Amino acid sequence: MMTPEQRKQYDAIRPFEPDELPEVYDRLLKDPQVQQVMAYLYPGVPVEMLSQKMHACKTNLDFQKTFCYDFLKKLLAKASLGMSFRHDAIDLKKRYTFVSNHRDIVLDSALLHFLLFDAGCDTTTEIAIGDNLLKLPWVKDLVRINKSFIVERSLSMRQMLVSSKRMADYMHFVISEKNDNIWIAQREGRAKNSDDRTQEAILKMMAMGGEGSVKQRLLSLHIVPLAISYEYDPCDFLKAAEMQQRRDVEGWKKGPMDDVISMQTGIMGYKGHIAYCCAPCIDEWMETLADDMPKTDFFAAVARHIDEQIWSGYTLYPSNYVALDLLRGNDEQKANYTDADKAQFEAYLSAQLAKISIPNPDMPFLRERILEMYANPAINKMSL
Incomplete structure (x- = not known):
């Protein structure tokens, strides 16, 4: 202590x-936005039961074990292929x-x-x-x-x-x-x-x-x-859109909801x-x-x-090597991916670019920015 x-x-x-913690739990559970989040995460579970479960967490670590761990376990099952x-x-x-x-x-x-x-x-x-x-x-x-x-x-x-x-x-x-x-x-x-x-x-x-x-x-x-x-x-398309806006609009700054959207997209996305x-x-x-x-x-x-x-x-995943070849317009990394890997990444790239909703999207620029995001880890690792 x-x-x-x-x-x-x-x-x-x-x-x-x-x-x-007890006072903060009570404050959280009274907040209408928190109630909405809880209703989404724990459908059909009464607030009183959640309150009881929260108040049983006597330390911050207890709270992480009781609430965060289970949430992440379910999330990983839906939004990932596993973690090492x-x-x-x-x-x-x-x-x-x-x-x-x-x-x-x-x-x-x-x-x-x-x-x-x-x-x-x-x-x-x-x-x-x-x-x-x-x-x-x-x-x-x-x-x-x-x-x-x-x-x-x-x-x-x-x-x-x-x-x-x-x-x-x-x-x-x-x-x-x-x-x-x-x-x-x-x-x-x-x-x-x-x-x-x-x-x-x-x-x-x-x-x-x-x-x-x-x-x-x-x-x-x-x-x-x-x-x-x-x-x-999952946020690659949002990051690319931000880069174009910074390029095109002098003094551009993120809006109040931009970080919230990034947090939500990052958590829930594949x-x-x-x-x-x-x-x-x-x-x-x-x-x-x-x-x-x-x-x-x-x-x-x-x-x-x-x-x-x-x-x-x-x-490094096939996505990193494919992106590097697409960025450089060659197939020097071909040994690190299959034709199916390349087709899968190109389909993914098209789908992410299609999600971008900003005025006058510069598609060649946006595509290059996303390719860089996947290529740079490979470039850095290979530079060692």
């Missing part, structure tokens, strides 16, 4: 503590900061939790989530029950420094005192073109917490690069095969870096190492 001082220090960003998890490079009894590529707003961390449960881990992770996704009060409540801490984004430069320092301190506190794991994306927002590269700003933020040199501060977070591979990205792969914790590698290395060189080296570990951990 956090002390009252610690709660106060991290109040603006932390997940709910166990003693706060390689974690032999780490010891699941230890605590880590998982730094991963970012494809899906909700599922990247949620599926990691599902896999950790199945692997016999005694905890999940605390999730870094941007406040831009939490415009609805009930969504904010729900993610804070689900062990999320909040990344504050729309702040002035001065506020941003204060906020980044608090978040870094909190991350170090989670690993060292709460004895839990962390999940954080390697960059702010999803890599729309799947060219996954770690933003040094994320590492610099992490190094604002802890003690000692920047190297010692990052070492104390025990970073594990995590590669996430979806055979199909994903094919899914693979998660943990690289070794980078502590041992980081120890080999010179203690007097200039900070700019140090952060660049760590970011590059994380990138290479993620690229190396990708699972």
Whole structure:
């Protein structure tokens, strides 16, 4: 349990503590939108029964096991062809900061939790989530029950420094005192073109917490690069449409419902095969870096190492190889797919392009953007 001082220090960003949960459950169950969601997920189940089930969850982990795990199990049965998890490079009894590529707003961390449960881990992770996704009060409540801490984004430069320092301190506190794991994306927002590269700003933020040199501060977070591979990205057509709008409309910004639509599409859409792969914790590698290395060189080296570990951990599917050949107009990857694989991907591509509803869709541009999304993981992995 956090002390009252610690709660106060991290109040603006932390997940709910166990003693706060009953009040939040009651607030959620009174919300008409939550009632609609519950009626969809649990048709015919009375609210009183759901309330009883919620109140039986005494911790955030209990809530994840009772509600999130079953939901994900049903979802995977409908929207995927199965999921694999390689974690032999780490010891699941230890605590880590998982730094991963970012494809899906909700599922990247949620599926990691599902896999950790199945692997016999005694905890999940605390999730870094941007406040831009939490415009609805009930969504904010729900993610804070689900062990999320909040990344504050729309702040002035001065506020941003204060906020980044608090978040870094909190991350170090989670690993060292709460004895839990962390999940954080390697960059702010999803890599729309799947060219996954770690933003040094994320590492610099992490190094604002802890003690000692920047190297010692990052070492104390025990970073594990995590590669996430979806055979199909249900949001690919939405990402492509966004790229055209950014190209065509000066100052274009996402509307209030765009992230909600992306979350819904990402969760419910078909994903094919899914693979998660943990690289070794980078502590041992980081120890080999010179203690007097200039900070700019140090952060660049760590970011590059994380990138290479993620690229190396990708699972490549026929869709990646077909996309690469279609993008380059050749058949150099032909050994990695069949004619049937190519026909299937081309049919999928046409169907996704047909879903795009923006003014004056530039089909050649949109097609190329989707092809890049599937080709870039192959390009990156082959560059190693």
